[in-house]
Amino acid sequence: MKLSQVGELGLLAELERRGLARRIENDAAQLGDGLVVTQDALVEGVHFRFDLVSWRDLGFRAAAVNLSDLAASGAEPEALVVTLAVPIETDLDDVLELYAGLNEPGVPIVGGDTTRAELVALSVTALGRSERVPGRGGARPGDLLVVTGPLGAAGVAFRNGRLARPPLRLSEGRQLALTAHALLDVSDGLAVDAGHIAARSGVRCVIDLEHVPLAEGADIEDIGFGEDYELLAAVEEPGRFHVIGRCAEGSGVEIRLRGEPVALTGWDHFRKQDPDLR
């Protein structure tokens, strides 16, 4: 059996079943004292290419995608730990730009490792503290589904030959985490991420695309691209956030456009084998 056959979620399920890794909620692990730890890797040719992103934007992106996982845990970030693998003929100035980007969100880099490699790869660990981590398993029928901002910016940028700068939704995450029944970030695509809530919570997520706020220049297809890094929450009261759907009895995700079902595809690192970046 190859990884391409079981997929990323299949691998994670198998690791959990055998007791080889604990369940990963929100892509973030919780330790004692409210400590939350996230780790995300960016690999050249898989997650980015240098014709789409500058060294500085790559650094910002590596920090931001991890901070997004902290935001989805309602955590206040405290530190980043950065491992950089890079060809030895890389310019020092490029690496310094990368670290400048990593520092842009203002969370200190307290350690890490550097090593040579054929391609550039970055692994970032973010540490923070949260009083309450909603996770993905608490949504109830009747909850409203809300997002913290417009979707589709990542898809628009990619069509225009670049990678979008992810937003930082840390304060929104801390606010939502106080009461949300489920909370995560939209990284794999709205349908896939809503599917995580549906599967873990034992509910059906119904999303009305006409209510999804769209980024400038985005159309409906761009919503499926993922990598928008807005937060998606199941809440009783929407507060200031955009209501895009609701939770119902049942299972799975139902994506509708003016009442008609439509399909939105998402992303699995091991299954998709496009020759292109995605």
Add this chain to the structure above:
Amino acid sequence: MKLSQVGELGLLAELERRGLARRIENDAAQLGDGLVVTQDALVEGVHFRFDLVSWRDLGFRAAAVNLSDLAASGAEPEALVVTLAVPIETDLDDVLELYAGLNEPGVPIVGGDTTRAELVALSVTALGRSERVPGRGGARPGDLLVVTGPLGAAGVAFRNGRLARPPLRLSEGRQLALTAHALLDVSDGLAVDAGHIAARSGVRCVIDLEHVPLAEGADIEDIGFGEDYELLAAVEEPGRFHVIGRCAEGSGVEIRLRGEPVALTGWDHFRKQDPDLR
């Protein structure tokens, strides 16, 4: 300026000078509450090759080199976070073996990330707690230099076409951390690692090779190979550990064999470009 010209230590110094990353002591970062965080990457073709190591041993190694950094901080390990980049045509069973090896030291894997890549790369973050982290900067003239076990096993194994299993020196680390003036693990080679103590502490490290305990089959040259992952400490009282030298006034490292100076080379990931693994 290329990384190959400035080297790994040059890069780290430049990052620190510009405020882009904090000083890395013991390859471990300290946060509040005694929390210690380490991160180390293993990249195929740089740190390992599959003709030298099995999937299971690779997993154990990835855990062990990080736990070695915790040991050098006197920390009790609490959790591992693992990022795995792997080709999608990898067998699921091989990946499960890798995670079985990662679990061998008994420290739970609480989260992480998986992604596809052309080659196998692993980044592990280890979290632990320590009441006292000696660091590298407190050695004083008159201190004794001690090691926790024999050196050279990694060199012997490599000459025999495999990678040695690193030892776990967690209890020794906790014991030494209570009183040591400086403490680190021997990963880059005895001369290089002693050089870290000398540079940070402002002392001269004098090592008598005839007092260095040798692993089975090892000779003096194997000591320079590094990757033995024994602990090296500057202490007032050696206790049960092997005294291999002392700290004196001055700077730098003096390696002697029966009183005569000899050279031992060490390892810098960006400078050395051997066609071979090291």
